[in-house]
Amino acid sequence: MKSQLLRSASAAILLGSTQLAFAQAQGEANVGSGELEEVVVVGLRASLEAAAEIKQNADQVVDAIVADDIGKFPDNTVAAALQRVPGVQTVTGFNNEIVNPLIRGIGDILTTVDGREMFTGVGRGFAFQDLPAEALSRANVYKSNTANLIEGGVAGVIDLRLHKPLNFAPGLTAVANARGIYPEEVEDFNYTVGALVSNRALTDAGEIGFLIDASYSDQQFNRPISFNCDPRSATNGPPGAAGIVLPTCVGGLNDYGEYQRPQVNGAFQWKLNDEWEVYADALYAGYEAEFETDFIFSDIFGAQSITNGTATEDCFQAHVNGAGFLGGLADPIQSLCYGSGATFNNVAGLTSTQAKTGDTDQYMYATGVKFGSGAFKLGLDVSYVESKNSNRNIIVDIGKQIPVVNIVINDDKHGTTDMPGNPLGDANGFLFANSLFQDINTADSSLFATAIDGSYDLDGFISQLQFGARYGDRDADFRAIAPGGPGAPGGNRQTLVDSVGLPSNFLVRSPASIPFINGGAHWMTPDADYLRNNTDTLRAIYGAPAGDPAFDPSRNFDATEETLAGYVQAKYETTIGDVVVDGLIGARLTSNDRTVSGTGRVNGQLTPQTTTTSDTDVLPNISARVKLSPELQLRFTAARTLAQPAFADLNPGLFYDVPTNANIQPNGSGGNPDLKPQQSDAYDATVEYYFAQSSYVAAALYYREIQDRVALSISPEVIDGITYNITRPRNIGEASLQGIELSAQAFFDFLPEGWNGFGAFANYTYADSEIKTQGDPLDGHPLLGVSKNSYNVGLLYEKYGITSRLVYTWRDKFNETQFGCLLGSQGDEAAYCDPATRPPAFNKVKAYGRLDMSLGYDFNEHITVSLEGTNLTGSDYYSYFDTTVFPHDIRVDDRTYGMSVRVRL
Structure with missing residues (x-):
């Protein structure tokens, strides 16, 4: 009922405001004289100057x-550009894209697009790579909080701003761009094309602007990975x-395939x-991938x-x-030494194909009205965001x-596997191994806000009073089958793959190598296209009925969440001598009602569970800016974030794979419905x-005191007499x-002509966490x-139509995941497994770093050509x-070379 009332009230307010706006339009309209939030900058230096001005004010x-200009963001992707921001660290994803920005090492970031909350699937975070950099005018990284910002980012808020028509010069603006990229591991060209058309016109009814921006990206990728599995005592293994x-x-894999990203956004x-002012925005961002993960692998502890x-x-x-x-x-107790190499004789070798497809569709629709008269300003924004995601893996x-597997283990070789004669490159003699594995899931989520x-x-010490309220209604549904499937043909017997009616080309040469x-060398592996397109045939061979398995209750969940927030904050300003002091004092009150329904395991039985929580939190903030001179200022902020x-x-389900291989440690994963919200008291x-x-030049000190931080932990749990790492x-x-x-940036204007473009x-x-x-x-x-x-250092040049960047980005070592009980040294005493007390x-x-570059030339005011390169140092994970x-x-992080052409009319 609360949801329906608020939706109705919002619609009524918007309708009334729009009607009032139409009435105002009947009189004399003095348009175009108001200040714009931003304008299109042109050139590298202008973009850096605009960024510095945002930081200062x-x-x-x-x-x-x-952005340097329309459709010209500093990097190929949003996340890649964000890694240049002080305090932002990133990682490389499976498809060699820069993903998952962290602010000062923390990934709990709220993402907004034009100030509206954005997310991917049923998660809280947003896949930045799904929004092309060409669509952005700027990105703001908020490291401290104020009451007007939407709650949800313990680390901070990243606001992505799209182009708007009234930010362009009057008349028609049209820009087209095309970029070709050559990744070394792929050895083929990728491309991205885009176009923006905007028109701003002065009419008798006022100033009207229309904009449409579209892009399409087609990318191929290949990421080789070599790995060793967890350490094990050979005293308990083969003699x-x-x-x-x-x-x-030991083994390796390639993530190999392609994806497409269509995107279109419009603004009125x-x-x-x-x-x-009345406005309307719409955004669609899509992702469609077809790829495969090809494994080569050996259970070396099963050797003779x-x-x-x-x-060592x-x-x-x-x-x-x-x-x-x-x-x-x-x-x-055993006395053990880490090994540096060994030969395993008469051992099983395996290959595997994971045939995958993935689709994501992101939609955002918004409309609103702004009113400003004299000292008073008011804005209403109504938005709807929907994210649909589906994945299939066969x-x-x-x-x-x-006969033989040789391994080398040391920091230099970092794990090298050699199977003399490449026996897995010969199609003869292969048998089915393990079960037919299927993993299928869908995730749908929406937000009405x-x-x-x-x-x-105001006049006086309090110069402005700011206030607002926000209502959000979020729904999320996740469905997935239980990973796994029917056993190998013939029950527990492995069967020759060419004896069950499969086509002769079922086995193919791996498309990539490691x-x-x-x-x-390449190896033989099942054809990914056959797995994708003939799943029912495979299920029949494995003795299973046609069709996808039913969704598994232990993986499914439904969630609803209503959030109501309001804020008040005062902007103050005073002068003490020649020193100006201003800042904000305020608080945000937020109420969150959430219900999550899933299926847990109670005494080994699947049991439906529903968890309902209701939280109310007050998030205060205070800040002060001390302007000692027009050039020099100090800033102090304190705020609570949530x-x-x-x-x-929060899903109570627990899912795991029943082990079929005694040489592999069984594992699984589950949720925790008792998780609490994270809170942080932040000082800057x-x-x-x-x-x-x-x-x-700028220097900052920061301190965060975080309560109820969420982390993934791996601990042993006994299920049906089997110990799993959960x-x-x-x-x-x-x-x-x-x-x-x-941080610092500067152009060297004092140098002689030509050199002053540098x-x-x-x-x-420095991030010290504990x-x-x-x-x-x-x-x-x-x-x-x-x-x-972590650090970034870059050399810039802009002169005579040339624009160039050379940037090196580096981050220190870090702990990525915690293991529950790992065989290894734990000090002077004998190590043992007790996750509650042992280190x-x-x-x-x-630690790793990468060097990126770009070199562009403006042939005239209409045409720009750029050359680009990423990871030129060939840095790997x-x-x-x-x-x-x-x-x-x-993991091999790809090195790429590219060329782009941009045309502006």
């Missing part, structure tokens, strides 16, 4: 990225290497006069024997269970016995000196994050995913099982 601690710790398994603005086992000098003692993994105090494993924001200018596996748990993390202090046009989210109590940010920028972030929850295994450790040190082990990622002595995986 903002009420919060803000860093911005402004020949007692006392040596070796990987449970009608400025009736100096007081009234081990020879040439070589131990890194030795320890540990309690080891019968399977060779870290055991409890009741298990015997997996067939095949294998055969091979209404926001009212207003302000009233340089660390068999010297980069982030609700992700719906999927900055000193900023704007010493010349486009030039400044990954669940949990609140880890208190954590702190503190550090320093240094400029430079640099920023450095979990402070007594009794928690993570107590005293840094937050997961946080690099202590945790981590998947640790090595390296991770370890808690110690560099025992590598986990290496």
Whole structure:
């Protein structure tokens, strides 16, 4: 009922405001004289100057990225551009795109598009790569909070701004752009094309603007990965290497395929006069992918024997269970040394094809009205956001016995696997292995939101009173089958793949290879297209009925969430001598009512569960800016921020794979319906000196005290007599994050003609985080995913029509994931498995950096051509099982070269 009433009230207010706006249009209209929020800048220097101006004049601690011109963002993607912002760190996704920006090491970021909350699927976050950089005019990264910002980002808020027609010069504006990119790992060209058309006209009814912006991107990718599985005592494995710790398994994979991203957004603005404006916006962003993950793999602990086992000098003692993994105090103690290499004889070799498709459709519709008369301003915005996501993954494993697998394990080679003679490159002798695996899911979510924001200018110490309210109604539905499927043909017997009526070309040469596996040789694997297009035939071969399996109750969930928030804040200003002091004091009151329904396991039985929560929180904020001179200012801010748990993390379901291979540690994952919202008390202090046009230096101190931080943990759980490593989210109590940010940018105008086109920028972030929850295994450790040190440094040039950037981005090592019980050294005493008391082990990622460049030339005012390159240093991702002595995986981050052409009429 509350939802219906608020929807009706919002519609009535908007209709009444629109009718009033039409009435105002009948009189004399003085249009075009009001200040615009932003205008289109032209040129690298102009964009940097605009970003510096946003930083200097903002009420919060803000860093911005402004497009050089229409359709000309500094990087190919939004996330890639954001990694240049001080304090922002990113990672590379499976398809070699820069993804998942973190603000000062924390990923709980609220994303807004033109100030409206945006998300992907049923998550809280937004897939930045789904919004093309060509569509943006700027991106604002808010690192401190004020009451007018939507709650939801413990780390901060990133607001993505699209182009609007009234920000362009009067008349018609048209821009077209095309970019071709050559990724080395793909060895083929990708492309992106786009066009923007805008018209701004002065009419008798007022100033009217229309804009449409569309783009289409077709990208291919290939990301080779080589990995070692978790450490295991060879004393409990095949004979020949007692006392040596070796990987449970070894192998590699390629994520290989292509995706397309269509995008279109439109905007309408009608400025009736100096007081009234009516607008409407629409956005569609799509993603359609067809790709495969091709594995090559060996269960080396199933070998007949081990020879040439070589131990390092890194030795320890540990309690080891019968399977060779870290055991409890009741298990015997073994003296062990990490291994650096070994030969496994008469061992199973496997290949696997995961045939995947993925689709995402994002929609946003919004309309609203703005009114401003004298000291009073009021705006109403009504929006609807919908995100639909679906994924299919069909997996067939095949294998055969091979004579020998040689492995090398050290920080230099980082895990190299060699199968002499490349036996898995021969199609003969393969058998089905394991079950037909199917993983299918859909995620749909929508948000109806209404926001009212207003302000009233005053004379005196309080210069402005700001106020507003927002209502949000969010629905989320997730459906998925239980991962897995029918067993291999013939029951427990493996069957020759060519004996069950499959076509002769069912096995194909892997489309890509891995340089660390068999010297980069290709292998035979099931054809991904056949798996995608003939799933029912495969199910019949495996003895299962046609059609997709039913959705699994333990994975499904439905969520509804209503949020009502209101805020009041005062902008103050005073002068003390020649010093101007201004700032904000305010608070946001937010109420959240949420219901999550799913199916958990109670005493081994599937049991429907519904969890209802209701929270009310007050989020105060205070800030002060001390302008010592027009160039020099100090800033102090304090605020409380809030982030609700992700719906999927609240799902009570537990799902896991019943193990079919005794050599692999079984695992699974589940949710936690008892998760609490995260809160953070955030404090910032900055000193900023704007010493010349486009030039400044700034330093910032920040401190975050985080309550109920959510982290993923892996712990052993016994299900039906089998011990699984189960990954669940949990609140880890208190954590702190503190550090320093240094940033600067300048153009060297003092240099002689020609040389005065050079400029430079640099920023450095120090992030010191600590979990402070007594009794928690993570107590005293840094937050997961946080690099202590990171920096960007860049050289710029703009002169004579030339625009160029050369930028190096680097981040320090970090702990990525916590392991529950990992075989390894835990100090002087013998290690044992007790997740509640023993020191945790981590998947640790090595420090890495990358060099990017662009070089553009304006042939005239209409045509610009640019050359671009990313990851020119060929930086790769390296991770370890808690110690560099025992590598986990290496992922090849692609190096790309590109060329773009932009035409402006």
